[in-house]
Amino acid sequence: MIKNLQSKFNLNFFVLSIVGWLFSACANPLASVQPDIKAFQHKYPDNFGFVEVENKKVHYAWSGDPAKQLLIFVHGSPGSWKGWSRFLLDEDLQKRFFIIAIDRFGYGNSNRGVTETSLEKQAQAVIEILKLNQRSKKPILVGHSYGGPVIAGVAMLEPQLVGGLVFVASSVSPALEKVKWFQYPASWWPFRYLIPTDLRVCNEEILPLKSELETQTHRWPKIEAKVAIIQGVDDTLVPKENADYIVEHLKKEQIVYFEKTAKLGHFVPWERPDLIIKAIESLVGEAAYK
Numbered sequence: 001m002i003k004n005l006q007s008k009f010n011l012n013f014f015v016l017s018i019v020g021w022l023f024s025a026c027a028n029p030l031a032s033v034q035p036d037i038k039a040f041q042h043k044y045p046d047n048f049g050f051v052e053v054e055n056k057k058v059h060y061a062w063s064g065d066p067a068k069q070l071l072i073f074v075h076g077s078p079g080s081w082k083g084w085s086r087f088l089l090d091e092d093l094q095k096r097f098f099i100i101a102i103d104r105f106g107y108g109n110s111n112r113g114v115t116e117t118s119l120e121k122q123a124q125a126v127i128e129i130l131k132l133n134q135r136s137k138k139p140i141l142v143g144h145s146y147g148g149p150v151i152a153g154v155a156m157l158e159p160q161l162v163g164g165l166v167f168v169a170s171s172v173s174p175a176l177e178k179v180k181w182f183q184y185p186a187s188w189w190p191f192r193y194l195i196p197t198d199l200r201v202c203n204e205e206i207l208p209l210k211s212e213l214e215t216q217t218h219r220w221p222k223i224e225a226k227v228a229i230i231q232g233v234d235d236t237l238v239p240k241e242n243a244d245y246i247v248e249h250l251k252k253e254q255i256v257y258f259e260k261t262a263k264l265g266h267f268v269p270w271e272r273p274d275l276i277i278k279a280i281e282s283l284v285g286e287a288a289y290k
Contacts, residue, residue: 032270036085043089050109051128058125059109060102061085064094069140070133071097071280074126076145076169077205078198080108083144086273093277096284097140100129104150106201113197115204119212123153130154130161138163138225140283142276144269145238146205148172149213156219164283166228168268168276169238173245174213176238179206220249228257228279230272232264257282 030037040047040061050057061081064071071093073084081088084101093099103109105116105125116122126141133139140163143151148170155162171177195203227250231243243260257279264272 030082033083033086036089037082040085040088053125053128056105056111058102058128060100060129061088062098062100063088064097064099066098067134068096068098069135069137070130071099072126072129072139072141073101074141074143074147074150075104076147078107078202083269100132102126102129106205107198113201115201117205117208117212119149119153119216120157122150123157126150126154127158140164140166140280142166142168142280143170144168145266146171149216152216152223155223155225156216159222159224162225164226164228166276166279166283167246168230169232169235169266170242171209171238172213173242174210174217176242177210177213179210223250226256226283227254228282229255230259230268230275230279232266232268233260233262234264235266237266
């Protein structure tokens with residue numbers, strides 16, 4: 001009996017250790033924007049929609065004027081449209097843009113719990129959203145963390161459709177992508193069923209991210225868009241050198257905004273939303289949109 005209790009304790013301790021790490025590595029501190037989420041849902045209860053991609057539905061929230069330039073926000077791992085609620089409520093952005101924040105495959109109302117590890121398929125979902133654009137001006141795409149390689153994938157697959165990219169603490173370098181040893185057992189049966197859904201999906205899409213990023217390496221020259229980059233020096237989840245990787249793989253004239261900030265961590269959208277606004281502003285009016 002004592003051995004059984006000890007085995008059970010060891011198993012529980014192992015699972016809790018995995019969950020603890022995933023919470024730290026895959027966390028999304030939405031507590032600070034809960035009032036914004038509630039405010040958006042109350043003010044715009046009907047501002048939600050779906051597009052279909054290969055028999056899957058991609059859910060999104062929107063605000064602003066559908067006749068204006070399209071501005072798309074793509075969350076990291078995990079996440080949902082809710083992480084961008086502060087930007088959806090921004091009245092200045094609403095006057096100038098048709099703002100869309102999506103739920104990536106596997107999260108929110110986009111087949112939550114069904115992991116999609118292909119960056120190309122994640123990008124295809126965003127490309128489908130681009131079809132909502134009603135203006136001749138090319139859209140601006142903002143990607144945080146895992147959302148960075150997703151928007152890069154969009155610009156690689158359909159360079160003529162994208163005017164600007166804002167990379168926010170983005171995981172783009174395969175060489176910098178590291179996997180912790182306990183991430184592997186976290187994806188094994190039965191552990192994967194003991195982990196909260198969003199954290200499980202986060203782990204399952206991060207495990208193959210290095211190889212997925214390697215498939216993008218030779219495609220960076222295909223990107224034609226103007227680019228803005230934001231990176232925290234004190235980011236413990238995405239190494240700051242990722243920002244330099246982007247610069248190295250694009251033409252000098254494509255980089256119109258570069259912000260590598262000290263005393264800033266990974267969660268830029270909630271800690272320093274002003275930097276993202278500045279980055280968007282830097283792209284407006286660039287030749288790529290004319």
